[in-house]
Amino acid sequence: MNGVTVSIDRIVIDFTDVYWDFFNEFHKQICHYYGVRMTVGERGFQYRIRINTGEQFLHISYKLVFAPKTRKNTLRIEVYPKSLVYFRHWLEQIREYADQVLFVRCDVAFDIPVRISDLFTMSTKGRKLRLFKGTRYYNGKHQRQEDGYCRVYDKKRQLLETGRQKIRGERTRMEIVYASKEKISLATLVQYPPQFNSKYLCAVLTDLSKFSPKVGRLVKEIQQGELLPQDTTPYYRKQIHEQMKTQEVIDLTVLAAEQWQEAITLPCAILSGKISHLPVQEVHSS
Template identity: 50%
Template sequence: MSNIKVSIDRIVIEYRDVYWTFFNPFKQNICDYYGIKEYIGKMGFKYHLHIRECPNRYFHISYQPYHEPKSMKHTLRIETHLDPLEHFQPILDGLKANASSIWFVRCDVAFDISCPMNQVFTASSTGRRMNLYEGTRYYGNKRQRQQAGYCRVYDKCKEQKKQKQKGRLPPITFPVPL
């Protein structure tokens, strides 16, 4: 099994203590530049901006968690794939300069295994039940997606044929010693 590739598909990072006096014009500039509108969430974070330039390049910004007390500075969270990070470097530089600290929140790890799905055995160590939907195996309920132990197993070639794509952007790969 030396043909296993491990990649990070999505990353979530928080910028702490970002002042409203920075965020408000920052938000307006992003909306104007990308032609998007902010939306106000009812749970989690209050302000949301979602930039999507193509299917593989998105950048989601959330600001002011509802659980934080009213203040002039709040937490700002970004979510994106690693591949387009370089493309959004000016945004990241502005956030870095205006935050007291930067925190890693979570990431999605993908294991690309070159073998047929009928030869892949997955066992849940968390006791989560498997659900099968259109050939994809899900461990855990949809609401458990942000929790440890949630797992999705699917046939990548089949998914790519569905999307009529030749392949995704090259992942960051790490050698897996066996």
């Protein structure tokens, strides 16, 4: 489909083997500069710094609580790509003191120029659909950080309600969490665009009359929030998937691959300092 854009909405990165001596001085400086305090947690990462100016966001975590005592620990950041330039001075300091810069996860956003009522989405992996205030969520809130977690919402409406931007035409956003099972160097992330077609069916409804009567009725009920996909039988979910080919199916995998380099160039440049297009074996041997 023409007009679909792909971007990264948030990204999580691990900087490995960062010395405590560096972090101890670093956290004092950044907390003083932004007027925030470091908190200490009992689960996950022990030390946490959250900076939110209203426009810019950066979350810094250091040292897993149950990690063995050592002078070097993992430092994790969570940041919106639009905030990377704003925090560049601080992020480049972290990069200089890290052994590796590893990709953890990111939210991949597809902005689709259609009304949400015309965009059909369904999990192909059995993820349950939840509806809340017009947003479609696939899987529970506690699974927010897991690979494949997805939400679909009216982006135009959100921008209007928050007063941030007015846009022409329609815009529905589909956000999917991309998290690799293997550790990927951020510099080589360009070689690993997400494969979302195996996780979700996404299509623009153009002509409901092309469905069989039963399938058409189910699709209409799902779109109107009267029926959840998981409440249909496996047989009819398969029929919906097959007959959706009569509509305008959006190839999420191809779209991500086509726009992946552009989407990750800024994070790679600032957080890693480079971007490598070489096959992995060539990267390791160079």
